[in-house]
Amino acid sequence: MLIRNFIFWLSTKRGVTNRIARHGMRNGFARRFVAGESLEEALTASQELCSEGRNVSLNHLGENVAGEAAAREVSAGYIRMIEELHAKNLRGNISIKLTQLGLDIDKELCRSMSREIAARAAVLGRTIEMDMEGSAYTDATLDIFESVQRQLGNCGLAVQAYLYRTEKDLLRLASVKPKIRLVKGAYHEPKNIAFQKKSEVDANYRKLTTLLLEGAAQGTFSPAMASHDWNMVTHAQSEAARLKLDKSRYEFQMIYGIRRDLQAQVHAAGDTLQVYVPFGTDWCPYFMRRLSERPANCWFVLRSLFAESGSASRQPAV
Ligand SMILES: Cc1cc2nc3c(=O)[nH]c(=O)nc-3n(C[C@H](O)[C@H](O)[C@H](O)COP(=O)(O)OP(=O)(O)OC[C@H]3O[C@@H](n4cnc5c(N)ncnc54)[C@H](O)[C@@H]3O)c2cc1C
Secondary structure, eight states: OHHHHHHHHHTTOHHHHHHHHHHHTTSSGGGGTOOOSSHHHHHHHHHHHHHTTOEEEEEEOOOOOSSHHHHHHHHHHHHHHHHHHHHTTOSEEEEEOGGGGTTTTOHHHHHHHHHHHHHHHHHTTOOEEEOOOOGGGHHHHHHHHHHHHHHHSOEEEEEETTBTTHHHHHHHHGGGOOEEEEEOOOSOOOTTTBOOSHHHHHHHHHHHHHHHHHHHHTTSOEEEEEOOOHHHHHHHHHHHHHTTOOGGGOEEEEETTSOHHHHHHHHHTTOOEEEEEEESSOOHHHHHHHHHHOGGGHHHHHHHHHHHHHHHHTSOOO
16 A cells, blocks of 8 residues: 555656656557557557457546646547547547646636537537546536536546445436446545545445446446456446346446456457547656556566666766
């Protein structure tokens, strides 16, 4: 847990992330979890995944933006992503982050840009999904999601099993019949609002999986269980079997490069698997969050960084 917290803390330090960013794509270690820096690279990775029978969700990495102009640029980028995905006839959608659309700056602007993106996707017969960020944004994200989904009906939302409030939030969202991506939660939240122990988060994840799958049986939810935890996956599969749910009524989601063995098993079982495909130049904080989830991942990064700095120190200073 200490190492995990330390890496997570490092991921918030620009000095560290900039150093990793200078090396990561060049020497290849970042490619394990990031499809590339450009949309073209992400589309190439997506093409490969789709040819293997997966669906994709493109995610342009980055978080809070500094001003309205930057938010509008991100919004135009999201629309381009969905258009390119469509033009290339790839199965899937895009995932958006509301802080990239200026949620911190102007909530109404963020709502209107989210609506524009969802509307463009709807014209193309596509969906979008909204990521869930830290707890400072939960209320605003739910509010914007609910209004856009009520209007356009093609949106999905991530919800976090580590938050005590999530069950209540799902009951509130049931009326808009949403696609729900159930995740454990990737941020550090205090104990007054979130379960701290893995066993508690897992128990709530199981409970919410059952709630969502029962909702799917009644036509209320389209659940997507987003986890690399074999126990969560098998719980969902056995609950779906108990409810005699058709496989078209739910799906699994996993992240590019993580537990490819489990991804293959889910696909082999005939379940739909959507792979979250992150790309962009601002990949480092995301990359480090993935490292903090599994510190064993750090060794291959450290090995490649030390190998490079060793050779750099033998070169003349410029
Ligand atoms: C498709 C998708 C979308 C997501 N969207 C959001 C979001 O919008 N908001 C949010 O807060 N969180 C999001 N997350 C992240 C999520 O909250 C968790 O932090 C992350 O998925 C790790 O939890 P886990 O369920 O995989 O289980 P864990 O219990 O953390 O891990 C289970 C097992 O999975 C493997 N594993 C997990 N992570 C890694 C890794 N980085 N590298 C290698 N192996 C690993 C290990 O074998 C581990 O034992 C998303 C996750 C997925 C899969």
